[in-house]
Amino acid sequence: MAEHNELGKAGENAAVAYLEDNGYVIxxxxxxxxxxxxDIVAAKENKLVIVEVKTRSNTQFTMPEDAVDLPKIKRIVRAADTYIKLFQxxxxxxxxxxxxxxxxIDFKIEHIKEAFYPPLF
Known part of the structure; x- marks a missing residue:
């Protein structure tokens, strides 16, 4: 597995552990x-929480959340809509x-709640 894929998998594992430690059900x-x-579909307090995980080794060139642009948001929302309908x-x-x-070994995790809303178009 390529090094960036391993980093991404480790980052996602860290995100899941973080969510579980904070009372989310995966x-x-x-x-x-x-x-x-x-990436992750979780539940907490009667809410369905769709989580996009962005892992980077550093923030020298850009912040990880900047990778979640409008086309990515549209894909996530479309996937969430399909998930909600499929599982009723x-x-x-x-x-x-x-x-x-x-x-x-040493991740810094930031949880951005309500990071975006579904576009209205």
Whole structure:
């Protein structure tokens, strides 16, 4: 596995551990349906929480959350809509971003709640 893929997997594992430590129940990791994908689907306090995880070794050139641009948001929202319909979920939905920066031994995690809302177009 390429080094950046290993870093991404380690970052996602750290994000899952962070969420579980903070009372979230993980419903799915890397959920896929066709070309649609959600990094983490969690639940807490009767909310469905869709979490996009961005892992970087450093922030020298850009912040990890900057990679979640409008086209990425549209794909996440489309995937979330499919997930909600498929599993017949009747709960409010929140879209979060978790940034994981560092190496596999010493990550800095930031949880951005309500990082974005579904676009209205």
């Amino acid at each position: 419903r799915h990791r890397n959920w896929r349906k066709g070309h649609l994908e959600l 979920i009747d709960a409010s939905v929140r879209f979060d971003i978790i940034t994981v920066v560092g190496n596999k």
